[in-house]
Structures are given as structure tokens and as C-alpha cells.
Amino acid sequence: MKVFGKQYWWPADTQDEIIIGAILTQNTAWQNVEKAIENLKKVGLCSLDKIRNAPQNTIEDLIKPSGFYKQKSLYLKEIANFFKDFNENTDTLNFRKSLLNIKGVGLETADSILLYAFSRPIFVVDAYTKRFVERKKLFYSLEYHKVQQFFMHNLPQDVELYKEYHALIVKLAKTFCRKKPNCKECPIRCA
């Protein structure tokens, strides 16, 4: 029985837009990321090739709404250079290692890119996921890789399922909020 439909959680026109969004969304509300991406699109810079050849301060100005703009403009340059000579024909684990060597790409960002931009079967773990595991007492450890393995060992290895599962956890966090009524059963945010 299908209860939930697709969440369309990572809306993007292109693969590059997903990768760019993965950097810009670090510790930032998605609403602000949308503004930054819109700015990039307006001037035709929402692609890794264009970003690689654009002046640093131009990128900074365009992505300011998403915060941390000095760091993130550098990170976008770094990841744009990485994908210039990248051969996608590699196994997921080596791909992951390569991504983690890029300055500005940590565990969550690397896995988000693998899953959402390249459809690799990797389960994304974020702060919400850990709180969910903690409060529902699903698993004894909150360490990134252990939580990730917990889900990957207990779910079918299905890319679309991983995408939707992560989206639903985030949606759960957004749905229940202490600022709204009926917040006592919140499994993620409210203590």
C-alpha cells in the first residue's frame, strides 16, 4: 500500500544544480539556498563549468543569501575543479573517498551528492536522522557510519527508497515544531 507519494525533496533542473545546492545548503535553510541558486541562474552561472571560469567575487555576491559566502564560493570552485576531469565510471566507495578529499565536502554532503546527483545507493545521515534514531531508540550508536550501516542493513538497497526515506525524516522534523500546536509527540525536534 502506498501511503506517501514522492516527496520531490531535491528539486533541481540539472545534476550540477544538485551538486551546487549540496554545498550551499550546509547549515543553511533551504529557502535561502533557493535565492542563491536563482541568482546563479539569472546570470547563467548555475553550472560547474561556468563557476570554474567565473571570478571568485562574482560567485560570492550571487550566493550571499545562503550565508558563509566566502567559504562556499571557495568550495564551489574546489568541487567544480574536481568534476572537470572526473570519470563517473567508478565504484561508489572510491567515488565517495574522492569526494571526501575535496575541501568543503564532508560525510553528509558527499553522501547527498552520491545519492541525489548520481543515484548511488548510499543512505544519507543528517542531524535529524540521528535525533530520530536517538528518540525512537532505534540503535545504540549515533556515530555517522554506524547509523548509516544500520539503515542500509535493514532496508533494501534501493536508491529511490533511500531518497524518500531521508526526505521523510526531514519532513517529519519540519512538520512537528514547538512553535505549532500539537507538538508533544514530536520524534525529532521537541524534547
Place this chain on the structure above:
DNA sequence: CACCAGGAATGTA
């Protein structure tokens, strides 16, 4: 006014 958002790098012990 404080707190948080679809984190990661860097420094300290």
C-alpha cells in the same frame, strides 16, 4: 532579543 537552518574546517587537549 535569542535561536536555528538539508555542515565542515580548524584548533585544542
Place this chain on the structure above:
DNA sequence: TACATTCATGGT
């Protein structure tokens, strides 16, 4: 390994 600090804008 385990924390603390820094980065910065915008919404609530």
C-alpha cells in the same frame, strides 16, 4: 577521539 570555535544570511 572528543569538543569548541568560526563562518554569515534570513526566518521565526
